Amino acid sequence: MVWAESWRELYRLVRKQPVAAAVADIHAEDRKDGVLRVYRFAQRFPITPLIVWGELDGRELFRLGKAGAWEVVPSRDADDRYLVSEVLRSALNGGLAPLVDARLRGRVSEEGRALVRFAAERIPEQIQVPDVAEAHGMSVSTLERRCERWGLPTPGRLLLWLRVLYGLRWLLEPGRSVESVAYQLGYSSGAAFRRAIKATIGGRPSPLRSEQGLDHALDLFLSECPGDGVYQRLTATG
Numbered sequence: 095m096v097w098a099e100s101w102r103e104l105y106r107l108v109r110k111q112p113v114a115a116a117v118a119d120i121h122a123e124d125r126k127d128g129v130l131r132v133y134r135f136a137q138r139f140p141i142t143p144l145i146v147w148g149e150l151d152g153r154e155l156f157r158l159g160k161a162g163a164w165e166v167v168p169s170r171d172a173d174d175r176y177l178v179s180e181v182l183r184s185a186l187n188g189g190l191a192p193l194v195d196a197r198l199r200g201r202v203s204e205e206g207r208a209l210v211r212f213a214a215e216r217i218p219e220q221i222q223v224p225d226v227a228e229a230h231g232m233s234v235s236t237l238e239r240r241c242e243r244w245g246l247p248t249p250g251r252l253l254l255w256l257r258v259l260y261g262l263r264w265l266l267e268p269g270r271s272v273e274s275v276a277y278q279l280g281y282s283s284g285a286a287f288r289r290a291i292k293a294t295i296g297g298r299p300s301p302l303r304s305e306q307g308l309d310h311a312l313d314l315f316l317s318e319c320p321g322d323g324v325y326q327r328l329t330a331t332g
Contacts, residue, residue, distance in 0.1 A: 147166070
């Protein structure tokens with residue numbers, strides 16, 4: 095979690111260090127139009143959920159909806175832990191994991207997809223293969239055998255793909271640079287991230303900075319996930 099003291103600082107932080115979501119006080123800066131700041135944030139970082147809270151009247155709520163706020167929490171509800179938790183969960187569930195899971199459904203068993211979702215949700219935390227194995231109570235060698243059984247790439251290759259896919263999704267935002275995305279994914283430089291793209295998709299990141307480019311990358315990832323033949327037959331006959 096990172097903190098920003100102003101909208102300008104928030105723009106700078108998110109551009110430098112992509113985040114899963116942002117929360118902003120609509121009235122954080124006196125004599126400035128908070129709704130306009132929300133609009134500018136949404137234009138620069140359209141896939142980064144922005145949750146807005148504060149004392150809001152009907153006109154401001156209407157303008158926030160038009161400006162691109164992901165969710166709005168009125169000040170009177172800020173102490174409602176259940177409501178705030180649901181708002182945060184909704185914002186955080188809109189990332190890469192659901193996109194990948196949808197592609198694998200019908201091909202990879204629920205157990206295998208659960209592992210992929212777990213890994214995808216933690217790519218921003220720079221998760222490594224031993225972390226995945228430990229979280230699932232198994233050794234790395236057992237994890238490798240499970241991935242083979244489920245028709246998934248090796249654990250190392252799976253994380254490489256997920257990092258690349260996560261990075262390409264972040265690069266859909268005009269406020270992003272290859273270097274900032276590489277840093278957040280744990281790469282030493284933009285060149286290292288470019289090498290990861292070449293090792294999985296081929297080519298350079300620039301032609302992939304579009305929805306079509308991300309779809310193409312997801313298709314290539316899927317081609318390396320033959321899935322569990324027994325599960326597929328059971329699904330087809332079920």
